[in-house]
Amino acid sequence: MTTSEYYNSKLSKIGNELKLISQELYLTFLNNKNDLRKYFDEKTLVDWALIGLNISKGSEKNLKTGKKFFQVSSLINEKIPLSTFKIWMLMVEKISLESTALGYSYLISSPSVLKFLRPRYLQEWGEISKSIFSGSWKSNSLASKFLELSPLLLEIISFDDLKKISEYCKNLSVKSCDLASHNLDWFSENLPILGKESGDFIILLKKMTTSDWREINMFFELLDLNIQKNKVENIKYLNQLLLNFYLEKEKKSNKNKTENADIKITDFAKTFLKNTEKLRDLDLSRIFNFNLNLIKFSSQSAYNFNNSVDSLLEKLTDTQLLEWFNTGIEILKKDLTLGELFFLIETEQSQLLIDTLSFSVDIEREKELFKIYCAALSGKDLEIQSSEKLVEKEIGWLDSNLATTEGTTIFLPQTVKRFSTKKENFAWYKVIATHQTGHVEFGSFEFNFERKSSLFFDLRFQLLNLKSEENIDDTLKDTNKDSKSYLTDISKFLNIFDDSKLALDIFTLLEASRIDRKVLNVYRGIRDDYLDVQKSALINRPKIEELPTREALVEILIRYSINPNLKVNIPSKYKDIIRTLFVLVDKMNSLKAIVEDTAEATIRIYKILSEIDNTLEDNMEFEELDLNENFQDETENQENEDDLKNILDYFQSLVKEFKSSNKNNDSDESENVLEESKYQSPQEVEYRGDFKPELSQLLYDFQLSDGISDGNFEDLNLDENELEEMIKNFPDIQDSEGDQSEKADGNVAKNIADLLDTLDGQDSNSGGMFSDSFGHVDENGKSLVPTGKDQYVYDEWDFRAKEYKKNWCLVNEKKMSEGESDFYDETLLNYSGLMKEIRKQFEMIVPENYRKIKRLEDGEEQDLDLVVEAMTDLRAGITPSEKLFWRRNKIERDIAVAFLLDMSASTAEAIEDTKYSRDDWGAPDDPEKYMEWLRKRRSQGLRRGYKRIVDLEKEGMILLIEALETLGDFYGIYGFSGYGRENVEFFVMKEIEEKFSPEIARRIDRVSPLHATRMGPAIRHTIKKLEKVEAKSRFLFLISDGRPQDRGYSREGVEKEYAVNDTKKALQEAKSIGVTPFCLTVDKQGHDYMKNMMDDMSYEVLDNIALLPSRLPELYKALTMT
Amino acid sequence: MSSDKTNYKNIRIEEFKISEKPFYIPVADEIDIFHSAYKQKIPVLLKGPTGTGKTRFVEYMAWHISNIASTNHKKKSDVQKEVPLITVACHEDLTASDLVGRYLIDPEGTRWVDGPLTRAVKVGGICYLDEVVEARKDTTVIIHPLTDHRRLLTVDKLGELIEASEGFLMVVSYNPGYQNALKDLKQSTRQRFIAIEFDFPPFEVEKEIIKTESGVNDSIASSLATIGEKIRNLTDYGLTEAASPRVLIYAGRLIKDGIPARRACQVAISWGITDDKKLHKSIEEVISAIFPN
Structure with missing residues (x-):
């Protein structure tokens, strides 16, 4: 038999066997055999057929695999040289014999893998895939998945990386196959995004499997989240960081350095991703480098740093941040724990450095300083709070960017960032704080209706009488209202006017002006800053030409009150009126001016303004008023009786008008409305803040007087609804409610009433109404009161709020009961x-107390021995010692x-000390005594072995x-x-x-x-x-x-x-x-x-x-x- | 040798008299009271915070009694000789023998030397014990018989009693604020004195004082007085003792001499009265609000 015959018979024998298994399989075999015969030598062909047969034997699955083998073979053959093909073939056999499913996956993936993989790697590829399979069916499907996804992955990553993935899968599969399989999907989907980073990413994952595999799942969730947000850059950076994270960790463990419990890797990732989310690329790379630096020292410090990043970037510029960072590194080098705290901005040094470096001024940092500053200025114990806190209360103040005060607390904007240097921002902050403190210091809230003004003839009293005439007429039936009651003196005052809003606006501007003058007079040191602030306050004011007349005049007054030397365009028509008004504003310059003067001036200005229609006149002529022109001559400064009479007459006429209009009802009212636009309050002046005299006085009085139960409020006897109703009429609030949508209607008044109510129940000692509720987030609770005999209460210090919580802790004193001796x-x-x-x-300490100290130059008395000695010396012609005195030791114990x-x-x-832990420590040697000792111990129950x-x-x-x-x-x-x-x-x-x-x-x-x-x-x-x-x-x-x-x-x-x-x-x-x-x-x-x-x-x-x-x-x- | 001029004055303590009128602005009737007490030989206790003019007041009264009082009384016999002022600053090591006197050694043996109190008693001057609570407790033994009707000084080492001469008066001062309770005066001591209380002067008076003492102009004096007033608002904020007129005067003098106002206040006031950095900051803000740069 020739060799070729031998092989042929072999082949046909195999063919037959295949035929026995399946006709279809046989046909596939034949087809491909003929095809491959051209390339293969006979032995190879037989080997090939044999492998096909081998893997086909068995179940349906095997059959399928075998068939696939035959089909794929020619495809593969086209792409790789014969030698490699042989290897591949053997690989197929090897894998299939281990797991048919795996073999099948290998087969179907092979052709496509070859697009990206050099043929020589085919075998290795098979090997690594096979290694994932550990015998369990779960690992089987994982390995299959790996094989099937390989072409996809190889398209993106190198074979080396794929090997790493396989190792990763292998390692992870020991812990969780599902997770690994899930990750494989993730890889095929997302690795393209990571691009070149993929390799490192996989290395990272591998490290995670060894130490932190439980966190992998969470880690991927985090990544998904950021991929969705398109934050791939961040992930790439994170990747690098984490690699270093492990690197350092390994280094440390090599050196056998035991560190404090390391932070969790996902925690780290989370903070990094979260805090860098909003960063621009440039910042991101800087932050990354910072992180990289820090990780070398401790991952904790990097973690802390990331937590601080947000606020750091807000406060510091690039160079400032770098300076801060470098300081931190220096500290880290010296003291790890301290450095870590530094990066969390928990150390004073860190905070201080940020403060000095940063340009913005923040209330939290300046609170303490201003608390003392304002207390010094005003002589009152003032709280400092962010305006936000007040706005949150919804009691009428709306703008958290404006400063304000209600007499016990100064509210300032949270941060000031309007200038590029800290100095300027601070100066601005100081100016507004000083202005608000001025309200307290110079008594804005101490308005007393009955107190005489210092510069004016007081018209208030007469006007009030006029007004009550009006009321008597109005409410003849209601005798109760004969003497109308008011919540505050300011309310009483504002009630004089028909248009209390206008009156309030005038009052506000005059009072602010009065305070300005006083502050500028006393506090000359901030004069320059103050004037700068005033100057800038005049920018962006509404155009006078575009305002209706009355509003225009108010606006002119505001500007004049801010800067009397300013050139303003005024309507020519009203030139004389304006001069008169200015004279009144100038009265506020007087050092003698008190808040009642503001009120009197308000009456006069109100009279003038309310006589002017609030219309927008078309052909108004404007001219620039030269304010330096001296028009304040003495004669004009003096009020004569005619003027006073004029005003009274005017108000009298108003009352009459009111009565008549009441009778003929609204006939001519409507006429008026057509011409005149409703009066609008002027735009606020930022540095003067949001001054609400009426509301503030109410709150102020309340806090001083311990609530409604005494003082002014006693005779009022209001229930809550009445109170609410009265508050609603405050022009202070009407203003704010008008600005709000309807839903909030009435809320403000209600909130105030509620607030007053709680104040009522509160001990007046427990600090201002705005202070205690912002303290430490302890159990919300009130002060404690001692009930028993041996109970004592003590304050507790709240370092966040920087104040004591009154009577916060209750101490029970007990005499200790007696045990054994x-x-x-x-x-x-x-x-x-x-x-x-x-x-x-x-x-040895004791006798010292009574010991005389001898040989002193000065003391209570001479020491006889020494004196004798000295005398001998003298006689002998030797210079005697001068130390002849003794003194009792001054420290008496x-x-x-x-x-x-x-x-x-x-x-x-x-x-821990084991020496002491033995139970029989101290046991007597003598058996008799020992027994006694043991009994005693037992009876004491002292069986503790340590x-x-x-x-x-x-x-x-x-x-x-x-x-x-x-x-x-x-x-x-x-x-x-x-x-x-x-x-x-x-x-x-x-x-x-x-x-x-x-x-x-x-x-x-x-x-x-x-x-x-x-x-x-x-x-x-x-x-x-x-x-x-x-x-x-x-x-x-x-x-x-x-x-x-x-x-x-x-x-x-x-x-x-x-x-x-x-x-x-x-x-x-x-x-x-x-x-x-x-x-x-x-x-x-x-x-x-x-x-x-x-x-x-x-x-x-x-x-x-x-x-x-x-x-x-x-x-x-x-x-x-x- | 004889051309060697001494540029210091050597005065025996019992001969120290206030010859030039010290600057003092009375706040209330303290001059009359002191005067009356002096006549009646009632010891005087001056109390009040540091730097409020206690020592100055004693100096002023010493001068006043010697000069004004004598001119008021026309009768020759009534004319008082000038009253010496003997001041002893008390410290915690000051013992009774420091006040009374002691033996000293000289070539021939021992020699007795009178202490300042003994000299005052003999010469009939005002003996001013400044910060008396600081002195050791044994001093009270000496003080007691001198300050009641007996007016006797016991010198036990000599075995003598010295009756105080006519013009002798004991004046002590103490500062109730900062000394702790342990250093309080004993009731038996306190009740031998009448007490004149000193406090920070009212604004206008303080302004005058600053002006005269430091020579600054009216506006600076008024600013300094304002600063004083403002800082005194801060006693609840960790200041143990408020800024006294004395430090304000110092600040004024520095300013007068050309030191920038803010800096002068910083060194004289802010840094002087407290070591608390946070307080420094706030106080300096107050200063910078009042003094322009």
Whole structure:
């Protein structure tokens, strides 16, 4: 048989077998065989047929695969050389035999893969795909998917990257096949977007699988979100960052550096994506580089930085940001934790730097400064708030960009960014703050209807009578209204006028003008800035020529009041009137002018203006009024009786008119309306803010008078609806309600009434109405009131609001119950060696008190020995010493100290030291004694096999007591714990003045871990105790195991700062009354917050807790010996 | 050698007299009261914040009693010799023997030297113990018999009692504000004195004082007085002691000498009265609001 015959028979044999399996398969085989015969040598052909046969055997699926094999073969053959084909063929067999489905996928994908893949990689491609398959059906379909998607993926990425994907899938499939399969889809869809970054992206994913696979899903969701938003750039940057993130992490783990818990990668991604979402490309690349830099130090710092990015970019320019950043890096190099906080803008330095660098002025940063500034100027305790807070209340103020005040709080715009430098912005801010404070300082809200003005003859009283005549006539039946009541004096005043809106506008402009003059007179230092602001206020005013006459005149007055030297176009026709008006405005320049003068001037100006029709005259002539022309001669300045009579007559006529119009009803009213346009208030002057005298006076009076129940409001006897009704009539509010759509109608009045109502119920001591509600987001609650005998309330410091929350914490003082004295005795026994030493040390302190200091140049008296010596010297002709005096040591030991033990639950923690943890520690050797000892222990229930922090606190305390008794210092021992602000437990083991007794030893026994750690009130209570004690030096010794925390006292994130800050404040209070605080903590993490909490006060963080008992007396000695 | 002129004056403390009229503007009837007390030999306690003119007042009264009072009384016998003013600034190491006197060594043995109080008692002058609470407690033993009807100084080391001469008066000052409760005066001490209270002067008076003392013009004086007034509004904000007229005068003097006003106020007022940086900032804003650059 020739070889060719041999092969032929082989082939036909295979053919037959194939035929047996399926006719169709056989035909496909034949077709392709004939085709391939041209290219293949006989052996290859047989091999090929054999493989086909091999994979076809079995189920239907195999058949399909086999058929596909034959079909695809010629296609493949066209594209690759024979040698490669052979390899491919073997690969098909290998895969198929492992999993038919996989083989099939390999087959169908092969032709298209070859478009992008070099033939030599075919095998490897098969191998990597096969490697994904781990035996389970899920991994099978994953591998299939990989094969089928390969052509698509290869179109975008290199084969190398595909290999990485396969590895990624393989790794991930161990954890979750579904996730991997899902990701494959994602890749085919989205990798094109990433382009060149794909490779790195996959590397990143691979790293994630090893350490953070659970986060992958979330990570992809994040990516999807950003792809939808078309933020591909951000993703690319993120990709790079995260790679570095892992890189650094690996480096660190290689170096075996254990770091604080690393942040989660998705968290990082989330903040980065979120905070960079709005950035322009340029910014983005900068931020990216910053991030890259930071990641090298710590991912936490980069994470923090990203959280700050938003506000940073808002406040700082590029160069400023860079400067800030570099400073941060320097800090990071020195102190990692501090640096991390720096980038979160949590450190003072960081904040300060931003402040100095940034150009905008923000209320949050300047609040404190202006609070003191405004208090200094006005002599009143003023709050500073953002205008937004007022607008939110919906009580009539509408524009959060305008400054305003209601007499107790100065409201300023949140930020000022109108200029490019901080200096200018600040100057503007200061000007408006000064103007508003001026309203308080110069008494805008203290308008008293009855008080005489200083410059005018007072017409108010007569006019009010006229008005009430009108009313009497009007409401003859209603005798009650005989003496009409008013909410405020301003209301009473405005009521004189028919058009109270016009009157209010005049009043407002005159009062603002009065304040301007006063401020400029007293505060010459800000004169230049003030004038600049005034100048800019005149830009963008409405054109006088386009206003109806009355409004035009008001506008002219406003401008004149801002700058009397301004050139304005005035209607020629009214030249004389305008001069008269100006004279009235000028009256406000007088230093004597008070708010009542404003009112009187208002009457006069009102009279003139209301006589002028508010029409738009077509052919009005304008001329420029030269204001420098001196028209204020003395004669004009004096009011003569005629003028006064004129005004009275005018108002009289109004009343008559009113009465007659009431009778003939509306006949001629309608005529008027046609000609005259309704009077509109002028455009506000920004720097003067939003002055609402009537409403403000109402609120102001309310806050001063403790609500409606006394003072002015007593006789009013209003119910809420009446109040609301009256408020509705305020022109202040009508204005704002008019601006709003109808839906808000009535809301404002209601809100005010509600506000007044709450004020009514409030204690007037609890701060301004706008202050307390913006505090710390603790349980909303009111001040607490002590009910029991041993209950005390204390304020708490809210560092965000920078104020005390009045009577916020309730302290329950309890005498500690008595336990056994064994603990006490045992401690003394166990530490007897140490005790001896301590006692010796302390005893050495005592005699010093009475020791004379000799050899002084000056003192109480001469020392006889020394004098004799000196005399001998003199006689012997030697220069005698001049140091002949003695003096008693001036430090007489007179010390009172209060020890405050932390009894929080965390003190239950066992200490690590194994030496002490053995149960039989200290057991006697003698069997008899041992049994006794054991029984005793059992009976005490002291079966704890370890020591707790609190035990060490107690031991230290006991040793100290012994020492203190030798010294004779006064000392008190207290403990604290509690839960929530209404239940701060304060335990008394020993009062300061109490003598030591065995009971005290028994009380100490009962010191045990309880609940939380609200340090502030406990410290304040201790201070109170120390305050009562007379001693030269007083100390507060705090022994704690961690940072202060309690419900509503500390929370995640920034809230933990709250507790620290309150504690700090409490300690400062101690210091301020001459008590020296000292804090000893066994919290190893103590260094970070203690530095802040103790400020310049001394503290110690004890690294080795076991040292506590011996360290405590040492510290005490060091502390009190200075 | 004899041409060597001394450019300092050496005055024995009991001979120190106020010969030139000190500048003092009375706020109320304090001059009359002091005068009356002096006549009646009632010790005087001056209290009030630092820099409100307590020391100046004593100087003024010493001068006033020597000059004005004597001219009022025509009778020769009534004419008082000039009253010396002996001032002792008390500190926490000041003991009774510092006041009374002590033995000193000289070649022949020991020599007794009178302390300032003893000298005042002998010469019949006004003894002014400034910040008396600062002194050690043993001083009260000396002060008590001197300040009641006895008017006796015990010098126990000599075994002597010295009766105070006619013109002797004890005046003490103290500042109730900043000293803590421990350093308060004992009731038994307090009740030996009549008390004159000093506070910051009213605006116009303060302005006058600043003007005269520092020589600045009216407008600067008024600005400085305003600053003082404004800063005194801040006692609730962490200032232990408000800006006294004294610091305002210092600021005025610096300004007079050519230091820019804002800077002068910064160094004399803001930095002087507090170390709190935040307060500095606010105070300086107040200053810059009042003084133009």
